[in-house]
Amino acid sequence: DQQVKQNSPSLSVQEGRISILNCDYTNSMFDYFLWYKKYPAEGPTFLISISSIKDKNEDGRFTVFLNKSAKHLSLHIVPSQPGDSAVYFCAASPTLPHGKLTFGQGTILTVHP
Amino acid sequence: DADVTQTPRNRITKTGKRIMLECSQTKGHDRMYWYRQDPGLGLRLIYYSFDVKDINKGEISDGYSVSRQAQAKFSLSLESAIPNQTALYFCATSAQRGPRRNTGELFFGEGSRLTVL
Numbered sequence: 001d002q003q004v005k006q007n008s009p010s011l012s013v014q015e016g017r018i019s020i021l022n023c024d025y026t027n028s029m030f031d032y033f034l035w036y037k038k039y040p041a042e043g044p045t046f047l048i049s050i051s052s053i054k055d056k057n058e059d060g061r062f063t064v065f066l067n068k069s070a071k072h073l074s075l076h077i078v079p080s081q082p083g084d085s086a087v088y089f090c091a092a093s094p095t096l097p098h099g100k101l102t103f104g105q106g107t108i109l110t111v112h113p
Numbered sequence: 114d115a116d117v118t119q120t121p122r123n124r125i126t127k128t129g130k131r132i133m134l135e136c137s138q139t140k141g142h143d144r145m146y147w148y149r150q151d152p153g154l155g156l157r158l159i160y161y162s163f164d165v166k167d168i169n170k171g172e173i174s175d176g177y178s179v180s181r182q183a184q185a186k187f188s189l190s191l192e193s194a195i196p197n198q199t200a201l202y203f204c205a206t207s208a209q210r211g212p213r214r215n216t217g218e219l220f221f222g223e224g225s226r227l228t229v230l
Contacts, residue, residue: 006155041224044156045221046220089155091156104155105154
């Protein structure tokens with residue numbers, strides 16, 4: 001049973017526009033959520049995170065929104081740049097400090113110049 | 114140089130062979146993990162270790178074993194490889210202490226691509 005789901009395998013966006021990547025989870029014990037970005041032939045790298053006590057966290061062009069009642073989070077990238085083209089994974093954890101993350105399937109983002 | 118180094122980066126082997134993937138880190142982290150990535154399934158946790166004497170099974174540990182030889186080294190073994198173990202394997206570390214201890218952030222190696230024929 002996939003506890004963290006990214007239902008869109010891919011997303012295509014024009015440079016300068018907003019990219020919105022979505023993630024749903026089923027385990028109500030998840031308390032901390034992270035987004036990772038992965039380029040080909042590289043390992044995933046941490047992008048941004050959010051604790052369940054918040055509903056929004058911003059870091060430059062990246063903002064993560066959390067809706068606990070809907071068990072849904074989203075990553076907004078504004079403005080999108082061609083260098084943002086990568087696979088994006090959302091991940092969740094029931095408690096911290098703990099690196100035992102449950103990952104979604106990933107969404108391939110392509111930003112066209 | 115990479116903080117988390119995996120060897121080999123690519124390996125092709127045959128069914129029934131024993132394979133070891135090695136991971137070493139220079140980040141000084143206590144916690145180390147092995148994940149497996151498959152298309153459409155994301156990353157799934159195989160084993161993790163919070164200390165040299167600590168080994169824990171993850172979501173998909175069957176068919177795998179691990180050894181934490183030192184704080185900086187964590188190896189993954191496939192005793193008798195089978196084709197459905199063909200995947201991209203990632204080692205990762207996280208901080209138990211210090212300013213990043215409560216972020217849950219994992220630091221990944223570049224991956225080891227294993228093909229079992």
